[in-house]
Amino acid sequence: MVADKKILLVDDDTSLLVSLSAGLTDEGYSVVCAEDGKEALAKFDTESPDLVVLDLMLPGLNGTEVCRAIRRRSPVPIIMLTAKKQDIDKIIGLEIGADDYVTKPFNFRELLARAKSVLRRPWMEGYEGTDKPAVIGDLCVDIERREVQLKGNTIPMPTKEFELLSLLISRPGRVFERDELLSRVWGDDFCGDEKTLDVHVRRLRTKIEPDPAHPRYILTVRGIGYRMAEC
Numbered sequence: 001m002v003a004d005k006k007i008l009l010v011d012d013d014t015s016l017l018v019s020l021s022a023g024l025t026d027e028g029y030s031v032v033c034a035e036d037g038k039e040a041l042a043k044f045d046t047e048s049p050d051l052v053v054l055d056l057m058l059p060g061l062n063g064t065e066v067c068r069a070i071r072r073r074s075p076v077p078i079i080m081l082t083a084k085k086q087d088i089d090k091i092i093g094l095e096i097g098a099d100d101y102v103t104k105p106f107n108f109r110e111l112l113a114r115a116k117s118v119l120r121r122p123w124m125e126g127y128e129g130t131d132k133p134a135v136i137g138d139l140c141v142d143i144e145r146r147e148v149q150l151k152g153n154t155i156p157m158p159t160k161e162f163e164l165l166s167l168l169i170s171r172p173g174r175v176f177e178r179d180e181l182l183s184r185v186w187g188d189d190f191c192g193d194e195k196t197l198d199v200h201v202r203r204l205r206t207k208i209e210p211d212p213a214h215p216r217y218i219l220t221v222r223g224i225g226y227r228m229a230e231c
Contacts, residue, residue: 005119006030008049010040010066011081012058020053023108024115037061041069049076051115054098056082064096071097075146077118077159079111094199099160100186117187118159134169136229139208139217141169148208155207160185164200165208168218168228177225201226 007029011017014035021031032047034040037058044052052070056063067078080101094101100114133142140149143166148155157165163185168176178194186196205212219227 004030005051006032006047006049007115008032008034008040008044008047008052010034010037010052010058010063011055012036013055020108020111023112027112029115037063037066040066044070044073051119052076052078053111053115054078054080056080067096067098071156071158075156075158075162079114079118081106094196095203097158099158100196113187134166134172136169136172136217136231139169141166143170150208157207161200161204161207164197165204165218168226172228173230175221175224175227181225 007024009017009020009024009031010033011020012035017033017035021033024031032043032049034043037060040052040054040058041061043049054063054066054070058066061069063080063082067080070076070078077100078098080098081104082101083104099118102111102114132144133140135141138151142148146162148157148162148165164181167181167184178197182194182197201218202212205215205218208217209215217229219229221227
């Protein structure tokens with residue numbers, strides 16, 4: 001239900017905060033605002049939002065530092081706002097733990113679609129029988145509890161990484177095409193490019209693979225997509 005979802009908006013542009021807050025409130029969301037990084041972290045700790053919309057360029061603690069700090073605390077979805085159009089800036093945002101990004105200037109409906117996508121979680125639709133933990137080698141993914149363990153140790157994981165890993169491990173050996181992974185995990189209205197998927201796979205491998213350069217779990221199927229090893 002939208003009514004019980006809270007969004008933390010973080011931007012030093014007061015007029016943008018006012019307009020976004022009004023629009024999201026009209027859509028039924030509860031909205032909390034912050035104008036700098038320090039305030040953002042304080043409100044994150046007290047308000048426990050379901051989604052953070054975070055500007056990259058902030059006074060004091062910048063968006064990169066805030067994103068890292070939030071990610072150490074929680075796997076809550078984070079959408080980065082950036083005025084930089086270069087691919088490298090978008091990739092860096094994903095590398096530090098963001099789930100998605102929107103480049104300024106943007107249409108409110110675009111941001112709303114991204115927010116709905118990360119909050120709706122359509123990634124496991126049509127995959128029955130996935131309520132029990134999936135175990136492959138030393139890796140255990142408990143979809144119901146939203147928990148990942150490697151050799152008995154819990155691995156903190158942001159939303160999109162968890163969803164991607166859960167989808168892959170739900171059908172070991174099955175090849176998931178790139179378009180299907182993007183559609184299921186990011187939604188049909190995803191406006192980014194395939195680099196987003198590659199970045200998330202790379203991040204997952206650094207967390208779960210004994211040797212990320214020679215993956216044991218998440219395997220690349222050249223020219224098609226990815227699959228999870230069967231054992």
